[in-house]
Amino acid sequence: MLKSEEVFKPGAFPDYTYVSRKFASPNISYELRLKQALKISGCLTSLIGPSKMGKTILCEKVIGFDHIIEVSGADFSGNADFWEVVAARAGLPYQGEFTITKNIKDEYQDEGSGRTEKFVLTKDKVINYYKEKNYVLVLDDFHYAPDEKRLQIAQQLKDAIRREFKAVVVSLPHRSDDAIRQNADLSGRLSLINIEPWEEQELKEIAIKGFKELGIEISDAIAKNIAVESLTSPQLMQYICLSICTLLESDEKKIERIDESVLKTAYCFTTMNFEYxxxxxxxxxxxxxxxKSRTIFETKDGKHLDIYGLLVESLAKNPPIMSLTFDDIKERVDRLIKPEGNKPGKQALKDSLNKLQELLTGREDIYRVLEWKDGIVYITDPLFLFYLRWGRES
Ligand SMILES: Nc1ncnc2c1ncn2[C@@H]1O[C@H](COP(=O)(O)OP(=O)(O)OP(=O)(O)O)[C@@H](O)[C@H]1O
Ligand SMILES: [Mg+2]
Known part of the structure; x- marks a missing residue:
């Protein structure tokens, strides 16, 4: 009998719950698209998609664990040479030493028993090695590579792909992809793949597949409820399903079906993994x-919040949505406040959103949870919104 942790894998390749998705148009699968891109020799594949949407898993599925060589943008933060890292990951020492043992009775007998020589592999050797072994380099989380390195790497890749070296560069949208997608040198030499957020139906499939493997019945309505809370993220879906199994102790006793009563606890339980x-x-x-003191507003449920408190509350409200127009936000904020209460004006809300954006962009990656631009608030990290909804004591 399978264990729940083998079925639901929020942090690794989901053998039993892998779901294949299709583009809306043309109606082909993501797997096929990536396969096609990799077949075009001389082209670099640029895979872009929001956080936690299955970019890495897609590469692993299509390329396979025998041929994929994964390198992270973060591996280039020190002084590491691009080809040295790429060689090392494939198990090929780029630089090293070897000892030539000389005969002790050697006529010179000058330096004891041996002589050490350094060798340096050339970039050509690395490229040939990858070709020979049918390896594909996946340069994951490219946005983690330092600014000044990204262009250098793009340059190296440009040269290598011409020699039929196969590579996929994975990155987040609207970020540091410029080194690849905006690089004039690479134009006409790129295969572009954009990963879209997951639809409810696709997310539901993860739960339905997984619980079936475990011999547990799940109704369509419950699968849908979890899919909505998963906020377009397959990873959240996997997390929540695993939490349900843990709560029900499904590995220890026979569970017939999932009851709705477990959901709320499972959502709260899942947020314990997140640090927001x-x-x-x-x-x-x-x-x-x-x-200066800020205006305090009184909410329907008796809380006293300033404008920032109201904004945060408004994001957490039902229905859970990853992108809200300014009018949505204004309406949500107004709805939070007591009917007779005084409400913040539009300009004040806009100013606060601008300040909020400023406040978050100056900080570490984990703080980059939303983007306010062109009159829309985009939540860029689904785990953050999930935490906001279920992770705070109310
Ligand atoms: N096709 C899929 N079917 C089922 N589950 C999936 C699928 N793709 C991803 N997942 C789930 O989502 C998790 C995260 O996927 P993955 O690591 O590929 O995301 P990512 O886009 O690379 O995220 P990041 O931006 O953090 O690198 C996986 O560990 C898996 O649990
Ligand atoms: Mg990834």
């Missing part, structure tokens, strides 16, 4: 008020 307390704190506090 500080992000929420920073957002709720807003920028330094520099001695």
């Amino acid at each position: 307390q500080d992000v929420v704190k920073v957002m709720t506090k807003g920028p330094n008020p520099r001695g």
Whole structure:
């Protein structure tokens, strides 16, 4: 009998719950698209998609564990040479030493028993080695490579793909992909693949597949409820399903079906894995008020919040949505406040959203949870919104 942790894998390749998705148009699968891209010799594949949407898993599925060589943008943060890293990952020492043992009775007998020579593999050897072994380099999380390195890497790749070296560069949207997608040198030499957020139906499939493997019945309505809370992220779906199994102790006793009563606990339980307390704190506090006191608004449920507190609350409300127009936000904020209460004006809300954005972009990656631009608030990290909905004591 399979264990729940073998079926639901939020952090690794999901052998039993892998779901294949299709593009809306043309109606072909992501797997086929990536396969096709990899067949075009002389082209570099640029795979872009929001966080936790299955970019790495797609590469692993299509290329296979025998041929994929995964390198992260973060591997280039030190002084590491591109080809040295690429060689090392494939098990090929780029630089090293070997000892030539000389006969002791050698006529010179000058340096003891041996002589050490350094060798350096050339870039050509690395490229040939990859070709020989049918390896595909996946340069994952390219946005983690330092700014100044990204262009150098793009240059190296440009040269290598011409010699039929196969590579996929994986990155987040609207970020540091410029080194690849905006690089004039690479134009006409790129295969572009954009991964879209997951639809409810696709997310449901993960739960339906997985619980079937475990011999547990799940209704369509419950699968849908979980899919909605998963906020377009297959990873959240996997996390929540695993939490349900853990709560029900499904590996220890026979569970017939999933009951709706477990869901809320499972959602709260799942947030224990996420660390967004500080992000929420920073957002709720807003920028330094520099001695000025802010207007306090009274909410329907008796809380006293300033405008930043209201904004954070408004994001967490039902229905869970990853992109909200300004009018949505304004309406949500108004709805939070007591009917007779005084409400923040539009301009004040816009100003606060601008400040919030400023506050978050200046910080570490984990704080980059939303983007406010062109009149829309985009939540860029589904795990953050999930935490906001289920991870705070209310
Ligand atoms: N096709 C799929 N079917 C089922 N589950 C999937 C699929 N793709 C991804 N997942 C789930 O989502 C998790 C995250 O996927 P993955 O690591 O590929 O995302 P990512 O886009 O590379 O994220 P990041 O931006 O953090 O690198 C996987 O560990 C798996 O649990
Ligand atoms: Mg990844």
